Amino acid sequence: MSKILTTESGAPVADNQNSAQAGIGGPLLIQDQQLIEKLARFNRERIPERIVHARGSGAHGYFEVTDDVTPFTKAAFLNTVGKRTDVFLRFSTVAGNLGAADAVRDPRGFALKFYTEQGNYDLVGNNTPVFFIKDPIKFPDFIHSQKRDPFTGAGEADNVWDYWSYSPESLHQVTWLFGDRGIPASYRHMNGYGSHTYQWVAEDGSAYWVKYHFKTNQGIRCLDADQAAELAGQDPDSHQRDLHQAIERGIFPTWTVYVQLMPVAEAAEYRFNPFDLTKVWPHSDYPLQRVGRLVLNRNPENVFAEVEQAAFSPNNFVPGIGASPDKMLQGRLFAYADAHRYRLGVNHTQLSINAPKATEAHNYGRDGYAAVNTGGRAKNYEPNSYDGPRQTDAPLAAPTAVSGWTGTHVAPQHAKDDDFFQAGELYRLMSKGEQDRLIANLAGSIGSVTRDDVVERVLPFFHAADADYGRRLEAAVKAIRQADEV
Ligand code: HEM
Secondary structure: OOOOOEOOOOOEOOOOOOOOEOOOOOOEOOOOHHHHHHHHHHHOOOOOOOOOOOOEEEEEEEEEEOOOOOOOOOOHHHOOOOOEEEEEEEEEEOOOOOOOOOOOOOOEEEEEEEEEEOEEEEEEEEOOOOOOOOOHHHHHHHHHHHOEOOOOOOEOHHHHHHHHHOOHHHHHHHHHHHOHHHOEOOOOOOOEEOOOOEEEEOOOOOEEEEEEEEEEOOOOOEOOHHHHHHHHHHOOOHHHHHHHHHHHOOOOOEEEEEEEEEEHHHOOOOOOOOOOOOOOOOOOOOOOEEEEEEEEEEOOOOHHHHHHOOOOOOOOOOOOEEOOOOHHHHHHHHHHHHHHHHHOOOOHHHOOOOOOOOOOOOOOOOOOOOOOOOOOOOOOOOOOOOOOOOOOOOOOOOOOOOOOOOOOOOOOOOOOOOOOHHHHHHHHHOOHHHHHHHHHHHHHHHHOOOOHHHHHHHHHHHHHHOHHHHHHHHHHHHHHHHHHHO
């Protein structure tokens, strides 16, 4: 027998179809608790959407260790081959708002929460190994240039390219974004990357710089610009539908997880600054080493509870894994938990999707809006003589050497560091067909810029990356702009 309908305080509801009125055909009564409660709650159903990566899809699964990495990290969830750890992964697009279409040219987020026995470890990456900028102070401006213009209320190619024309370090990621992988066919058919350099530290204290790679076992599949435009119009929820339906049918997507490891002593002399997020470490320098397997095998029961309320933060580390001096990562260590306090409130870590599962949180943080785990009568200060939780005195990560003066410094330049070399390498790696499509995609976007000075500022970057890349793109942009003038 079905349960009886109640108000939020548990009282029975007599009529859920007709509002209470003062007489037949008369005005409504404010004493109608069911009506007032329903309308008021409905007005509050939405919470602020994420300022970036608002549109996303999530799934539960597990991570399994397949290879011994104990010489490199003491992280408990990685310490035994065959060990499984529950995970939740949220995929996303970046620029679009909550209702935006999935099939668009945009990086994809790849945010992973490992529910480890030493607390939750969040790896908040993308489907690209690099990023557009390398200093967090530029992030709000960069994102503003990609989103809607304050006057026109629409996305503007002028703004996008105006910003990039002053940020030559974006060229590597721009080349990636306008290439074939710029529009994945689905979340299942793309790789994930930690992108930043992180630190691993082993039980014996030896430390490594590490980069994560999640290679899809579904194969890479992408859409070209026309296919994407059609799909985005027909089914704005194409990525969501694909992921949800695959998992419902028991077709569980998997990724093989690799790392690149650099002994910390090699960082200073490496040809690229290893903490520069606009650069990769070529695999010929630091080969991929397999670590494990990621499997997604369970859909969220409730999208709001598990996907919208999920909060991933790059500062959620576990012992054996830590930060690097990458400036972008350093900025992110602040930005995410701050966003969560705004978007979800100070007690967001108590929500079941965010709370630790393989261990419990014990600390002296208390109260605030919607506190559920209040700590009861336990003392709310430390140290105390009431057998409250205590610090371990065991450092989580290895110390990093620093020197010099404070100041707004540019990142240190290593031998092969410039803004263009790796973008050129990426172009030269592409087949002729891939290069053709890259040029067409870029020319289509730059060709729609209305300001000559923006186009003139940006084209030299492509020439600097590769002579052929620059020459072909310039010709294609000119052809489009001349055709527009006719
Ligand atoms: C300094 C640079 C950056 C800043 C300040 C920044 C800031 C943010 C903020 C405020 C959010 C929304 C968080 C929330 O409301 O839950 C977010 C989401 C996200 N960011 Fe960043 N971001 C930066 C760079 C990056 C980079 C380099 C990557 C990838 C390598 C990345 C990946 C993501 C992902 C995947 C999400 C969505 C997380 C989710 O699914 O909930 N971001 N970012």
